Amino acid sequence: MPKALLLIADGSEEIEFVTPYDVLTRAGFEVQSAGVELKNPQYAHMTRNIRIVPDHPTLSSVPHQNAHEAFDILILPGGAPGAKTFCAHDAVLQLVADFRKAGKYVAAICAGTTALVASLKRFGGEKREVTSHPSVQGEIEEGGWAYSEERVVVDGRVVTSRGPGTAMLFALTIVEQICGKEKRDEVAEPMIVSEKL
Numbered sequence: 188m189p190k191a192l193l194l195i196a197d198g199s200e201e202i203e204f205v206t207p208y209d210v211l212t213r214a215g216f217e218v219q220s221a222g223v224e225l226k227n228p229q230y231a232h233m234t235r236n237i238r239i240v241p242d243h244p245t246l247s248s249v250p251h252q253n254a255h256e257a258f259d260i261l262i263l264p265g266g267a268p269g270a271k272t273f274c275a276h277d278a279v280l281q282l283v284a285d286f287r288k289a290g291k292y293v294a295a296i297c298a299g300t301t302a303l304v305a306s307l308k309r310f311g312g313e314k315r316e317v318t319s320h321p322s323v324q325g326e327i328e329e330g331g332w333a334y335s336e337e338r339v340v341v342d343g344r345v346v347t348s349r350g351p352g353t354a355m356l357f358a359l360t361i362v363e364q365i366c367g368k369e370k371r372d373e374v375a376e377p378m379i380v381s382e383k384l
Contacts, residue, residue: 189215190216190217193206193207193264194261195221203266204330207262210358214366220242224272228244255288255291263283268332284310315345316332316334319334
């Protein structure tokens with residue numbers, strides 16, 4: 188069973204957090220979420236005022252000392268305030284670097300892609316072609332990353348996407364990358380996912 192670690196902060200985008208959590212669970216992943224610098228340790232206060240309770244209130248409370256060994260993929264949702272928290276958090280940036288060095292998948296959507304840029308500035312690594320919400324495109328290009336305006340971009344083991352409207356495609360692409368197209372189709376069909384997605 189593949190395992191996914193999904194981060195959440197105050198100001199993360201609801202759809203970009205819930206959609207991967209839901210779709211990957213449907214695909215048979217063990218999904219766990221961890222809070223990052225939450226003001227209230229009981230929940231994350233999201234961008235649209237929805238409150239979400241993470242599985243673990245902090246990264247340090249995830250019951251795996253070396254998350255990059257225990258999980259197959261690290262996922263970072265967007266939402267500008269949440270992404271800024273990720274970019275300023277040493278443990279998050281280290282975690283991104285650890286997953287990438289271990290050859291594991293790292294996925295980011297919307298402004299979450301900026302945490303990949305911040306991690307590479309801090310810990311080094313290989314730049315990949317990525318995408319993001321248009322509002323942070325300049326920041327990513329200034330970091331020297333190749334930029335695409337495709338809805339979802341896969342380059343090696345880095346998966347990135349544009350925003351709330353691409354969250355379903357983002358999640359299904361993760362399923363396909365780790366479990367194959369047959370599993371993606373198996374998950375997408377009962378959800379009545381449009382072929383045009």
